[in-house]
Amino acid sequence: MDNQKLAQLLFPEVTTTIDEVEARFPARDLPEGAQVTRMGPSPTGFIHLGNLYSGLADERIAHQSGGIFYLRIEDTDNKRKVEGAEDIIISVLKYFGIEFDQGAGIESPESDAYGPYYQRQRKDIYHVYAKNLVAQGLAYPCFCTEEEIAQIKEKQTEQKVITGYHTTWTRCRDLTLEQIEEKIAAGMPYTLRLRSQGKEGNDIIFRDQIRGSVKFPENIMDVVILKKDGIPTYHFAHAIDDHLMHTTMVIRGEEWLSSVPTHVELHKVLGFRLPKYAHTAHLMKMDNGNKRKLSKRKDPELSLDYYRQDGYHPQGVKVYLMTLLNSNFEQWYDKHPNSPIEEFPYSVKKMSKSGALFDIMKLNDICKNEFSKLEPEDVYEFLHTWCTNYHPDMVDVYFADKEKFIKILELTMGVHQKRRRKDFINAKQIMESIHYFFDATYHIVDEQKYDAETVEAVLKAYLASYDHSADANGWFNNIKEIGEQFGFTGNMREYKKNPENFKGNVSHIAEIIRIATVGQSNSPDQWAIYHIIGEDMMRERIEKYLAK
RNA sequence: GGCCCCUUGGUCAAGUGGUUCAAGACUCCGCCCUCUCACGGCGGCUACACGGGUUCGAAUCCCGUAGGGGUCACCA
Numbered sequence A: 001m002d003n004q005k006l007a008q009l010l011f012p013e014v015t016t017t018i019d020e021v022e023a024r025f026p027a028r029d030l031p032e033g034a035q036v037t038r039m040g041p042s043p044t045g046f047i048h049l050g051n052l053y054s055g056l057a058d059e060r061i062a063h064q065s066g067g068i069f070y071l072r073i074e075d076t077d078n079k080r081k082v083e084g085a086e087d088i089i090i091s092v093l094k095y096f097g098i099e100f101d102q103g104a105g106i107e108s109p110e111s112d113a114y115g116p117y118y119q120r121q122r123k124d125i126y127h128v129y130a131k132n133l134v135a136q137g138l139a140y141p142c143f144c145t146e147e148e149i150a151q152i153k154e155k156q157t158e159q160k161v162i163t164g165y166h167t168t169w170t171r172c173r174d175l176t177l178e179q180i181e182e183k184i185a186a187g188m189p190y191t192l193r194l195r196s197q198g199k200e201g202n203d204i205i206f207r208d209q210i211r212g213s214v215k216f217p218e219n220i221m222d223v224v225i226l227k228k229d230g231i232p233t234y235h236f237a238h239a240i241d242d243h244l245m246h247t248t249m250v251i252r253g254e255e256w257l258s259s260v261p262t263h264v265e266l267h268k269v270l271g272f273r274l275p276k277y278a279h280t281a282h283l284m285k286m287d288n289g290n291k292r293k294l295s296k297r298k299d300p301e302l303s304l305d306y307y308r309q310d311g312y313h314p315q316g317v318k319v320y321l322m323t324l325l326n327s328n329f330e331q332w333y334d335k336h337p338n339s340p341i342e343e344f345p346y347s348v349k350k351m352s353k354s355g356a357l358f359d360i361m362k363l364n365d366i367c368k369n370e371f372s373k374l375e376p377e378d379v380y381e382f383l384h385t386w387c388t389n390y391h392p393d394m395v396d397v398y399f400a401d402k403e404k405f406i407k408i409l410e411l412t413m414g415v416h417q418k419r420r421r422k423d424f425i426n427a428k429q430i431m432e433s434i435h436y437f438f439d440a441t442y443h444i445v446d447e448q449k450y451d452a453e454t455v456e457a458v459l460k461a462y463l464a465s466y467d468h469s470a471d472a473n474g475w476f477n478n479i480k481e482i483g484e485q486f487g488f489t490g491n492m493r494e495y496k497k498n499p500e501n502f503k504g505n506v507s508h509i510a511e512i513i514r515i516a517t518v519g520q521s522n523s524p525d526q527w528a529i530y531h532i533i534g535e536d537m538m539r540e541r542i543e544k545y546l547a548k
Numbered sequence B: 001g002g003c004c005c006c007u008u009g010g011u012c013a014a015g016u017g018g019u020u021c022a023a024g025a026c027u028c029c030g031c032c033c034u035c036u037c038a039c040g041g042c043g044g045c046u047a048c049a050c051g052g053g054u055u056c057g058a059a060u061c062c063c064g065u066a067g068g069g070g071u072c073a074c075c076a
Helices: A003-010 A018-024 A049-064 A085-095 A119-135 A146-159 A177-185 A234-244 A254-270 A304-309 A314-325 A329-335 A360-371 A376-390 A392-399 A402-413 A427-433 A452-465 A472-485 A492-497 A506-518 A526-533 A535-547
Strands: A036-039 A068-071 A139-142 A191-194 A203-208 A212-217 A224-226 A249-253 A276-280 A283-287 A290-293
Touching: A003 A119, A003 A139, A003 A177, A018 A119, A036 A049, A036 A249, A049 A068, A049 A085, A049 A249, A049 A276, A049 A283, A049 A304, A049 A314, A068 A085, A085 A304, A119 A139, A119 A191, A119 A224, A119 A234, A119 A254, A191 A254, A203 A254, A203 A276, A212 A254, A224 A234, A234 A254, A249 A254, A254 A276, A314 A329, A314 A360, A376 A392, A376 A402, A376 A427, A392 A402, A402 A526, A452 A472, A452 A506, A452 A535, A472 A506, A472 A526, A506 A526, A506 A535, A526 A535
Parallel strands: A036 A068, A249 A276
Antiparallel strands: A139 A191, A191 A224, A203 A212, A283 A290
């Protein structure tokens, strides 16, 4: 077989040489040890927690080493294509504080140097290498139909041999030039397959950055490298792109681990140096007592939009992901609570090998801490933006009076206390928790624990004796006095010793009033609340409460 | 089913042969502080999957077993 002739037959339009292509993508001018990483999503526009998780790892490794982090759109499967997906990806990642240096949709002077960053636009590049492989007898056209492939698999399953298009099971591997010419002339579609040089029984040792050395059987599959439309498969595109774009470390999910042998052979056959690989563990979820990989379909919480919608602060999500990503991050962060994440010495070796269960409680806890570090002004801006995007109809209700809102935040965040309160999780929850500051959202949550008669008498006494000009102490003393009138003691120590001697204590009086004014049995300091909502609103709520 | 990965408390995890009869964080429970809540403080429950080795000594090394996960496409 004349391989040169076959190559010419298959790729008549390719006139560029490999040397010419290589010359277009010179080595990057980076300091010693700098890592080049990339994110290569398919353009479905759906970006999930797992993407952020590995994206964060990519970003840290690149930037910590003074390298480059770029975005490449892997659109070799046109069935998945969604318009404008790269904008979504870029904006979502940006929301979480992860920014690309170069790549698809990124404007930078050097950004185009290694492009195009859409694989479909690199078809001619892949064809140069494909032609070259054919010319060396390392690839061949395959005319098998899906049915034929299925038949082969069926027989292999029956005979209990390794399934797939390999060794003696191949049908098109040894076609003559004449046969190929004939089929092409007849208009038969074909894929291009690798002529695997692997031998059954041989092993390869592969060193993963996270998992250490892994032993695999050598690849023997004649994998498809170009689909019948001439677009490369992931494997082929990966080898060529990461070579030309000079990626130094490929960080990807562990579902790719088993295709490492294929990639090893592809790199070998193409004469490329293998990049470093880091296969990350999946984020898992508990489902019916079993751990399982978070799935796009079943788990809405996988979508990053989900967190944006609920108004999770990006910093909280990022910190949580970092604790999962690097086992020693949490302790470092404890010691340096106010240092930027970027200062943490990130290490690939510290990445977990086993899949972590996604823990919303832990996320929430971290978010509470993050919010407690912010200033009311920052929280105000954050909430305002969130509300504008997700609840535009509520913007006027909440943000008409900025001064009032800041006061609410100061109180609910406890900025004037010795220690901050920590009960803000996300924007949605914050807004719900401050409902009672606004008539439009105020509603009764808790029931009174005392009988209607007592409640009424206490509230009336409260209204009669309330003095808006009193300070916090004065207010509380008044509550105590009211309590004494009805047999509720102000002496907590006495009460604890002999609760049966009293109808209740002052905290019960406070609770009765609290429920009538804010609708629930817990809240920050009542006096402070009344000085935000004003005497009129407070009195009005009690009146209405009594009327019921 | 073949191949590969993983396995310390409910969860995330420290730990790489001996000051660990196993850190820390989250959750849960109790107590303290306290007008409620939150914060904070103190304390508690709960773990090296199992079985064999190697060794003076193993969570740490080896071999099996079990369980979980991934992958076996002209999808990435």
